[in-house]
Amino acid sequence: MRKFGFLIHPLSYEDVLRYEPKAAGKGRPLIRKILEWMPAYKVSEITGIRSATGAQCEGYFIAAPLLPDQFLELPRDQVMARIIRGANIAAELGCEIVGLGAFTSVVGDGGVTVAENCPIAVTTGNSFTIAAGIQSLIRGAREMGIDLAQAHATVIGATGSIGAACSHILGNQVKSLTLTARNATRLKNLSHALQPHISAHCDWTADIRDAVRRADLVLTATSAVSEVVEPEDLRPGAVVCEVSLPHDVSRRVAVERPDVLVTEGGNVRVPGDVDFHFDFGLPPKTALACMSETMILTLENRFENYSLGRGINIHKVLEIEALAAKHGFELAGMRAFDKAITDEQVAHTRELAVAARAGVAPVDRVGAAAQAKR
Numbered sequence: 001m002r003k004f005g006f007l008i009h010p011l012s013y014e015d016v017l018r019y020e021p022k023a024a025g026k027g028r029p030l031i032r033k034i035l036e037w038m039p040a041y042k043v044s045e046i047t048g049i050r051s052a053t054g055a056q057c058e059g060y061f062i063a064a065p066l067l068p069d070q071f072l073e074l075p076r077d078q079v080m081a082r083i084i085r086g087a088n089i090a091a092e093l094g095c096e097i098v099g100l101g102a103f104t105s106v107v108g109d110g111g112v113t114v115a116e117n118c119p120i121a122v123t124t125g126n127s128f129t130i131a132a133g134i135q136s137l138i139r140g141a142r143e144m145g146i147d148l149a150q151a152h153a154t155v156i157g158a159t160g161s162i163g164a165a166c167s168h169i170l171g172n173q174v175k176s177l178t179l180t181a182r183n184a185t186r187l188k189n190l191s192h193a194l195q196p197h198i199s200a201h202c203d204w205t206a207d208i209r210d211a212v213r214r215a216d217l218v219l220t221a222t223s224a225v226s227e228v229v230e231p232e233d234l235r236p237g238a239v240v241c242e243v244s245l246p247h248d249v250s251r252r253v254a255v256e257r258p259d260v261l262v263t264e265g266g267n268v269r270v271p272g273d274v275d276f277h278f279d280f281g282l283p284p285k286t287a288l289a290c291m292s293e294t295m296i297l298t299l300e301n302r303f304e305n306y307s308l309g310r311g312i313n314i315h316k317v318l319e320i321e322a323l324a325a326k327h328g329f330e331l332a333g334m335r336a337f338d339k340a341i342t343d344e345q346v347a348h349t350r351e352l353a354v355a356a357r358a359g360v361a362p363v364d365r366v367g368a369a370a371q372a373k374r
């Protein structure tokens with residue numbers, strides 16, 4: 001059977017325990033040191049993926065066990081060596097393609113160096129992450145009764161690999177769009193490059209809070225390692241789709257803004273009876289979109305460097321979206337702050353949003369308490 005590998009890593013100190021239960025009770029400095037020394041290793045086998053076409057595949061999770069900020073702060077050579085070793089473990093296990101999860105694709109050049117130093121195909125999974133992120137945002141807008149064609153959207157991390165492509169696609173669906181991140185020059189250049197290709201009026205700002213304050217729809221695709229979206233800044237009844245991993249919407253939003261719908265972008269239900277043999281925090285049979293892209297390419301026997309480098313080809317986003325539908329990969333149920341969102345919660349959020357937009361209701365503390373428990 002055709003096989004794939006997928007590189008993962010802990011997203012937080014709490015997450016480290018999934019990888020190394022012996023870390024329980026140890027202080028953060030020691031955990032960081034342990035991770036610094038830990039080589040890449042095979043975590044688990046992934047079995048039971050069965051496409052709607054009947055095709056099957058299997059894979060492996062392989063850990064490049066560093067925390068997000070360690071990927072950014074440790075010497076680049078040391079980090080790249082860890083990622084490249086992980087990719088080569090996939091090759092040694094008989095995989096024909098390896099996907100780069102979360103910060104294993106954020107550091108460096110979006111997988112190009114990994115592909116040059118590993119005998120099998122490499123993908124960041126970003127093409128399907130973009131497709132699923134946009135789908136999640138649009139679903140959220142629909143649930144909250146927001147008319148896309150009249151909406152103002154902002155993409156945070158707009159100059160990134162995922163953010164730029166999301167801005168391009170979203171820019172042909174909404175009325176106006178604000179690009180935001182920290183580097184003003186890159187934002188300005190992107191805005192000029194994008195405007196001729198999108199129907200929305202496009203502006204940019206390096207003042208992220210200002211961008212959030214003006215937006216009905218917010219898509220986050222940053223490589224930030226701390227919170228970026230705060231409850232005070234969100235418009236009444238806004239929708240926020242979090243593609244970033246780790247997430248960068250403040251947990252205070254769950255408590256203080258029950259009129260706002262926050263949804264994780266990019267969670268996908270995998271066809272068949274998939275078992276990851278590893279709890280990475282999502283419900284059973286659910287994968288991240290970047291994992292799903294690696295599975296879809298394996299089911300298609302497309303062992304090529306599909307999403308690689310910083311620039312993403314929009315045609316590939318559309319192609320992988322169509323291939324996902326063909327094989328039976330679909331958006332999973334909505335989640336926020338690591339918990340499922342029920343239909344009742346969505347209906348309640350919608351009611352509070354209507355009142356908040358009309359300026360007739362104070363923030364609902366009962367609803368807030370319910371959200372906080374989610």
Ligand SMILES: NC(=O)c1ccc[n+]([C@@H]2O[C@H](COP(=O)([O-])OP(=O)(O)OC[C@H]3O[C@@H](n4cnc5c(N)ncnc54)[C@H](OP(=O)(O)O)[C@@H]3O)[C@@H](O)[C@H]2O)c1
Pocket residue numbers: 101102103105106124125126129156157158159160161162163180181182183184186208221222223224225228243244245246265266267288289290291310
């Ligand atoms: N859900 C999924 O399935 C999935 C799959 C793959 C990746 N991801 C996640 O998606 C995110 C983006 O990945 P990428 O490959 O597009 O990264 P990238 O190319 O490195 O882009 C990162 C973007 O974030 C901005 N940024 C960085 N720090 C920031 C901060 N503190 N505040 C605001 N903006 C900041 C950067 O611009 P400036 O430096 O100018 O601020 C840039 O625009 C990452 O969190 C990654 O883990 C999710």
